[in-house]
Amino acid sequence: MFDFLKKNDEVDVKKKALTDTLGIDLGTLNTVVAKPSGDKFDLYKIPSVVAVKKEDSSYVLAVGEEAKAMLGRTPEDIVAVRPLRQGVIESIAQAEALLVYAMDKGSGENTNNIDRIVIGIPGDASEVEKRAVEEIGIKAGASYVLVISEGLSAAIGAGLPIAEAAGTMVIDIGAGSSDIVVISLGGITDIETIRDGGDDIDKNIVEKVKELYNTEIGIHEAEKAKIAVGMVHNTSADIENITTTAIGKSMETNKPKKVDIDSKLVADAAEPIVLRLIEALSLVLERMSPELISGVYNKTVVVGGTSQLRGLKERIYEEVGVPVEISDDPMTVVAKGAAIVAAEPRALEPEVRLKAMK
Helix, strand or coil, rough: CCCCCCCCCCCCCCCHHCCCCEEEEECCCCEEEEEEECCCEEEEECCCCCEECCCCEEEEEECHHHHHCCCCCCCCEEEEEECCCCCEEHHHEEEEEEHHHHHHHHHCCCHHHCEEEHHHCCCCCCHHHHHHHHHHHHCCCEEEEEEEEEHHHHHHCCCCCCCCCCCEEEEEEECCEEEEEEEECCCCEEEECCCCCCHHHHHHHHHHHHHHCEECCCCHHHHHHHHHHHHHHCCCCCCCCEEEEEEEECCCCCEEEEEEEEEEHHHHHHHHHHHHHHHHHHHHHHHCCCHHHHHHHHHHHHHHHHCCEEECCCCCCHHHHHCCEECCCCHHHHHHHHHHHCCCCCCCCHHHHCCCCC
């Protein structure tokens, strides 16, 4: 399972590590928990939403699916909010409630069994932001908390040969932020983060529908349309333009109104985010050494929910000339990678990474 470390590695991975560790992808839209279980993982996906009292935002009423169902539908005295925005914690109390809930899910509601957790966060997180995540992990009940770049965690979870010197690259397109990470010898050699992602596409879909149909749709309807018919503009792939229906509120009559959302509308909504992603990729390639370029050319993976937009891999190749593969499990690789590091806590130490090459 944990093939990041080679057979001749002297790291002592105890069986207990498989029962007292968790990997967590603390995301803007969803929080994913991975718990090692034999040669597989137990996985839990939790909406990153918390419902609180309006007059006291630290008073948590619901977390996860129950709270998500309340978004935009709460009575006046209750507010459903996301504790993270663009990958950054906005409310310590709410993020702690979310993390406690996630740890309960992963531990079978007995957090006393959890000793170590590793949490993936955006690559450009400040030291203050990293400490905030570590602190809420300790408050939530973990004895040891490590935060690592989502990109590095995704590479480990995807099984990329990160210990090799040739170089690999991960493009992690999350809901609130996107990381481009270059990895060699088990460590990050370059990183570029943009605070844009799938959430921004959803918001743009809402605005496009408003402009075209004079109709307001909810953010959930926009997200569903993106998933159902989403694509990005490109010239090299013949992608079918398909249509789905959303129900919103007419801005003229205030009555319910059905509108058709097609793939081209979603592509138009995604275009500003795609352009910023391409710009960030171009910067990384500009800084990249010739020694790493061949490895990156041969081994670049795209993860994150937005990676599922049809035509994305073709568009990236058109723009920057790098072939990419879309991960088979783009939503869970960050949490899986974090779980591997949690179970093998020395995996990221320099001497272990260098031994893995031999």
